[in-house]
Amino acid sequence: MxxxxVIxxxxxxxxxxxxxxKHGPVxxxxSGGCCDGSAPMCYPQGEFQVGDYDKLLGEIHGAPFYISGPQFEYxxxxxxxxDVVPGRGGMFSLEGPEGLRFLTRSRLFSDEEDTRLQAAR
Known part of the structure; x- marks a missing residue:
């Protein structure tokens, strides 16, 4: 497993x-909340100011993936x-002109997986 x-x-x-x-490294x-904040946003690498409470969750396809601290707690x-679905991405997200947008899906970790993740913290 x-x-x-994040994958x-x-x-x-x-x-x-x-x-x-088109844009180089991304x-x-x-974040969290409604509207654009509930979708993963794609930026040129280094052009988004990562905050003190943001957490590096991992990488997807070689791109760092951060999440806001409060959203991570949730x-x-x-x-x-x-994943990707048809539609327009967030206003500042780089995929917007492509007619596709990134979408966050999720699955709950099993109790065993969650225990292993907590131990690795």
Missing amino acids: DLRR CTPAAEALIDVVRA MFHQ WQHTQLII
């Missing part, structure tokens, strides 16, 4: 490749699965 806190689908990898070809940030027992 893959115990990474992505092959469709997300393909879209990351498209965005990376990074992701998952989702700490889930694995985030970054």
Whole structure:
């Protein structure tokens, strides 16, 4: 079982490749709340100011993926699965012009997985 806190689908990898070809290295940030804040946002690497309470959750397809501290507390027992669906991304997210947007899906870690993750903290 893959115990990474964040993974992505092959469709997300393909879209990351498209965005990376146009913009260079990218990074992701998952905040919380409504509207654009509930979707993972894709930025040129280094152009989004990561805050003191943001947490590096991992990498997807070679791109760092950060999450806000409060959002991590809420989702700490889930694995985030970054996928792609048709539509427009967030206003500042790089995939917007592609007619596709990144989407966060999730699954709960089993009790055994959660125990192993907590021990690794």
